[in-house]
Amino acid sequence: MNNVCVKACINGQDTIILYELLHSYAFPYVSRAEWNARPATLTTPLQTPVPYVVIHHSYTPAACYTAEQCRGAMRDMQNFHMDDHGWWDIGYNFGVGSDGAAYEGRGWELLGAHALHFNTVSIGICLIGDWRNEVPPAEQIKTTKALIAAGVEMGYIKPDYKLVGHRQVRATECPGDALFKVIQTWEHYSEHPSSGEDPGSKATSMNTPWILLVIALSRLL
Numbered sequence: 001m002n003n004v005c006v007k008a009c010i011n012g013q014d015t016i017i018l019y020e021l022l023h024s025y026a027f028p029y030v031s032r033a034e035w036n037a038r039p040a041t042l043t044t045p046l047q048t049p050v051p052y053v054v055i056h057h058s059y060t061p062a063a064c065y066t067a068e069q070c071r072g073a074m075r076d077m078q079n080f081h082m083d084d085h086g087w088w089d090i091g092y093n094f095g096v097g098s099d100g101a102a103y104e105g106r107g108w109e110l111l112g113a114h115a116l117h118f119n120t121v122s123i124g125i126c127l128i129g130d131w132r133n134e135v136p137p138a139e140q141i142k143t144t145k146a147l148i149a150a151g152v153e154m155g156y157i158k159p160d161y162k163l164v165g166h167r168q169v170r171a172t173e174c175p176g177d178a179l180f181k182v183i184q185t186w187e188h189y190s191e192h193p194s195s196g197e198d199p200g201s202k203a204t205s206m207n208t209p210w211i212l213l214v215i216a217l218s219r220l221l
């Protein structure tokens with residue numbers, strides 16, 4: 001109990017403290033302090049509970065199988081996102097390693113930068129590794145599912161949430177063909193996601209009649 005309190009006091013995140021005191025995660029959980037995260041340059045609160053979970057792969061860095069490798073992978077991703085993209089922090093809310101541990105990114109309460117038009121309505125989880133041809137190890141899958149379940153239990157993710165792969169909301173190969181096949185078998189997988197923030201979903205319904213009218217007129221002229 002003392003360890004939990006010390007860790008919680010450092011994190012300063014009340015809800016997670018309460019959850020850890022009452023339940024504790026059923027999988028290894030690595031806080032930002034534990035992987036030596038740089039402080040975010042800016043933060044924005046995330047409106048929760050969110051209706052979506054977006055699954056990513058890292059492509060690079062490659063899969064990590066030890067605590068040391070995975071902590072290094074989190075630092076590499078954070079450096080890339082902050083230094084090359086100019087983002088405020090690592091983009092993902094969480095990373096999950098092939099070591100079976102979940103790594104705190106922006107966490108449950110802060111807006112991520114991982115899926116355009118879905119950032120404000122989702123928790124983004126990156127399964128560290130290149131999952132185009134290989135599937136992640138069972139432990140990595142198990143922890144990802146347990147992390148999502150904990151998010152639901154803590155009230156950060158809606159119980160009827162929809163789960164999607166990054167490629168469904170953006171032109172990208174992420175989360176890789178092999179992992180995408182895996183997540184399609186998960187209970188909350190959704191084939192047709194659309195966020196309230198997504199202009200594509202609104203544009204289709206509002207603009208289609210006008211496009212048809214323009215085509216019809218151009219044929220008459």
Ligand SMILES: [Zn+2]
Binds near residue numbers: 056114166172174175
């Ligand atoms: Zn992605």
